Amino acid sequence: MYKLYWAAETGALAPQIILEEVGADYERVVIDMEKGEEMQAGYLAINPRGQIPALTLPDGSVVTESAAIVLHLADTYPDVGLLPPAGSAERAQVYRWLFYAVANIYESVERLYYSDRYTTDARSAESVEQAAREYMDNAWDLLETELNDGPFLLGNQYTVIDAYLLMLTRWHEQPQTLLSRCPKLKLLCDSVRSRPAVERIWSQHYPQDS
Ligand SMILES: N[C@@H](CCC(=O)N[C@@H](CS)C(=O)NCC(=O)O)C(=O)O
Structure with missing residues (x-):
């Protein structure tokens, strides 16, 4: 188990x-x-x-x-x-965007919420946070321009990157603002969110949504 x-x-x-x-x-x-x-x-x-x-x-x-x-x-x-065949061009896109998400979006989430770790000068924590906000927004905007019509990152095939992106959107300070600015990302998130597997556990994480 x-x-x-x-x-x-x-x-x-x-x-x-x-x-x-x-x-x-x-x-x-x-x-x-x-x-x-x-x-x-x-x-x-x-x-x-x-x-x-x-x-x-x-x-x-x-x-x-x-x-x-x-x-x-x-x-x-x-x-x-949940992954295309190993070695396929589609699998490469999943790797590409998963690594991109970890390296840029998750990373800026850490800088935003744990800003004290990213400076030795407590007085500059606020500016670390502001830089993280801007970096995160730019990273989301770039992803939005690269997304296809969807609903998922690979079109009709749902893969692990889709669930991962949904998770990351929730850590934006204003997820609704993010999603209204990024309609392709919104379609992706709505599509993941409505899957039965996600429905089953969502309220464990976000009871306020029910
Ligand atoms: N790179 C790690 C990051 C995990 C992470 O930062 N988790 C947060 C919660 S979302 C945490 O445990 N933070 C506590 C801390 O960093 O002290 C991963 O992807 O699993």
Whole structure:
């Protein structure tokens, strides 16, 4: 059985969506971030970085990094078709945009919400945040110009990148503003959001939406 180390509204969302999509047997292990459990010894033994998510595989080994987790799960359940065939041009696009999202959008989320880590001068935290906001918006805008008609990044084929992008949009300070500025991204997010696997778990992360 898989174990997903989990907290609401975190990077556990995309892995959990993919666990649901593939029908994997998994246990959700809730880490209370308000109590700082992610920095306590028990969890640091799982993820020494003290970040959510982490996934333990049925053999007991640990995978951290949300993008690695979704790729691994898609590879483990190839018949579900959450990744195009290895070596295909379509798979390359999934890699391209997943790495882009991690390197640019997730990264700017970290700078925005953990600005103190990105400066040695507490007085400049606000300017780190402002730069992160602008960087994030530019990164989303570039993605929007590169998206096709959809509904998903690869057109009709739903893949792991779609769930990942939905997760990232929720961390924008004003997700509705973002999505009204980026209609192709909005179609993608609405299409992922309405999938039964996503419906099943959404309220665990965002009870305020129901
Ligand atoms: N690169 C990691 C980032 C994970 C991450 O930053 N998780 C956040 C929650 S969304 C977290 O645990 N933050 C606590 C911290 O960094 O101290 C991933 O993709 O899994």
